[in-house]
Amino acid sequence: MQKQRRSFPPSARSARTAVKLLLIGLLVMLVPAGALFAASQSVKPGITLQVSPASQSIERAKTGSYVVTATSTGGFSGAVALSVSGLPAGASAAFSPSSITLSAGSTATATMTVSTAQSTPTGTYSLGIKGVSGKVSGTVSASLTVNYPLSSSFSMTATPASVTVPPGSTGVYSIQLSRNNFAGPVNLSVMGGLPSGSTTAFAPNPATGNTSTLQITTASNAPNGTYTLYLVGSGPDANGKTQYAYASVQLVIDSTLRNFTLSGNLTGQLAPGTSLALDLGISNPNQKTLAVTNLSVSIKSVTRTADAIARNLQCGTADYTVTQYSGPYPLEVPPGSTSLSGLGIPVNQQPQFRMLNTPANQDGCKGATLQLVYSGSGQGN
Secondary structure, X not given: OOOOOOOOOHHHHHHHHHHHHHHHHHHHHHOOHXXXXXXXXXXXXXXXXXXXXXXXXXXXXXEEEEEEEEEEEOOOXXXXXXXXXXXXXXXXXXEEOOEEEEOOOOEEEXXXXXXXXXXXOOEEEEXXXXXXXXXXXXXXXXXXXXXXXXXXXXXXEEEOOEEEEOOOOEEEEEEEEEEOOOOXXXXXXXXXXXXXXXXXXEEOOOEOOOEEEEEEEOXXXXXXXXXXXXXXXXXXXXXXXXXXXXXXXXXXXXXXXXXXXXXXXXXXXXXXXXXXXXOOXXXXXXXXXXXXXXXXXXXXXXXXXXXXXXXXXXXXXXXXXXXXXXXXXXXXXXXXXXXOHHHOOOXXXXXXXXXXXXXXXXXXXXXXXXXXXXXXXXXXX
């Protein structure tokens, strides 16, 4: 006897299909969205590296150390071999330990010691540090500046230790030289650390006295960050041997800072051995009060009188010293134009300009005019 197949009307088949789709939809809704994402976007095991300090400066034939920190990501575990590239000629590096072991989510550190030789060229070098475990790797960069050995003939300092400016503005530092039976000129330069597009100018350079001024002009597109600048002074001693001195400063670029302008000129004439205060003018074009956190002023150049030029009497920036603003920070500046005295800053805390008392500048600097340059930074409230 032939078995007959049951058939359903079209309406019944449609109802069954609809029920199936509804059940599938409910199941999808019950599955956590994160689980679906994880299934299609699983995190790959990896290694991230960090280094401290990010940059440092050493004399050649000396050593410098960095701490390298490795972190496991995506559940990575295993031994990580460390290496470094970009070392200058004559330099070597060693890791302690040479290999570190990570478990899932853990961190581990190693010390990288860089040793330089007497033959290592001076300069700033970018070191590439790499950690490798099979097909998994991580990298990080560090900076190394190699200097000539320090000299006992003279030393150099720079103030302030750090200047914060917005992109496209100028930072100013005062350079002081301390001489020890060293009377020759000192050539000044910046060795590495500058943000891209920046320009530098020392006045005077070479420095024949004990002071100079460094101006760093940043590009309008300079990236935010903290930059360590290494300053170098060099010059021949009485025996013709080049001596060296170093200093370091920081330049901080912060695009959130507000722009404002500084102005002012000395009122009155400086005489040898005398000082004058500069009552700086401050113009705040913003609609809110400005919190000024840095003020600097320096001498860009000196214009002698026609008589001094005709008589070939010399006068330059080395014939003057500048003491920077010593009042409180932050300095609250309202919208509009004002001055240090208008903000209640007493004369003894305003920038001070002094003419040195030397036989050479008695007549050459008489009636001379100083061209000044200013820098500052401030945050809007």
